Amino acid sequence: MISSPDARRRSLPAAVAALLLALAAVLLPGVPASAHDELVSSDPAADATLDALPSSLTLTFSAEVLTDDGATVIEVTDAAGTRLDEGAPVVAGTEVTQALNGEGSGAVTVLWRVVSSDGHPIDGDFSFSVPVAASTPTPTASASTSTPTPTAVESSAPSEAAETAAAPAETASATSPLPWILLVVALVIVAGVLVYVFAARGRGDAADRGSVGR
Numbered sequence: 001m002i003s004s005p006d007a008r009r010r011s012l013p014a015a016v017a018a019l020l021l022a023l024a025a026v027l028l029p030g031v032p033a034s035a036h037d038e039l040v041s042s043d044p045a046a047d048a049t050l051d052a053l054p055s056s057l058t059l060t061f062s063a064e065v066l067t068d069d070g071a072t073v074i075e076v077t078d079a080a081g082t083r084l085d086e087g088a089p090v091v092a093g094t095e096v097t098q099a100l101n102g103e104g105s106g107a108v109t110v111l112w113r114v115v116s117s118d119g120h121p122i123d124g125d126f127s128f129s130v131p132v133a134a135s136t137p138t139p140t141a142s143a144s145t146s147t148p149t150p151t152a153v154e155s156s157a158p159s160e161a162a163e164t165a166a167a168p169a170e171t172a173s174a175t176s177p178l179p180w181i182l183l184v185v186a187l188v189i190v191a192g193v194l195v196y197v198f199a200a201r202g203r204g205d206a207a208d209r210g211s212v213g214r
């Protein structure tokens with residue numbers, strides 16, 4: 001099939017077409033994306049840590065977003081899912097402002113959707129954090145302080161047991177060197193006796209050889 005010249009001639013345009021399609025797939029998605037507006041900045045900024053929930057939220061886009069009814073949606077919720085946005089968002093040129101209300105605590109999530117100046121809807125989300133409400137930390141703080149206490153008692157109990165267990169081991173190791181010293185002393189004595197005996201024999205041999213040879 002591949003060796004046939006006709007097949008090669010037919011497959012060449014197909015290969016070129018496939019190559020062009022692949023190039024188009026790589027290059028073309030960038031074209032409409034660059035035409036979309038983008039969220040340039042926000043106030044509060046993404047991942048910001050604030051002292052308190054601000055009274056409003058402002059999003060700044062790269063171009064004027066459309067002001068059609070329902071085109072702009074902003075949902076602001078806290079960690080518990082409580083809605084913090086109040087009233088409709090206000091679009092003014094490239095800026096969208098959303099009034100906030102409530103006592104948001106912890107992570108605050110902002111979901112936004114606007115219609116880009118080219119008519120395409122774009123959306124995104126980000127979050128910032130505000131201090132956790134005063135009523136919430138009390139049970140978590142008492143729970144965290146009460147939890148380590150039993151673990152501290154549990155951890156001290158095995159260490160005491162380990163110390164008492166280690167004490168007999170130390171006395172055992174303290175008494176054990178004495179038999180070893182006695183054994184070494186006995187070996188030294190035996191060795192000394194053997195050396196004396198062999199030395200005496202050697203002297204005897206030398207004396208014999210000396211009397212004969214020299």
Ligand SMILES: [Cu+2]
Binds near residue numbers: 035037116118119
């Ligand atoms: Cu677009």
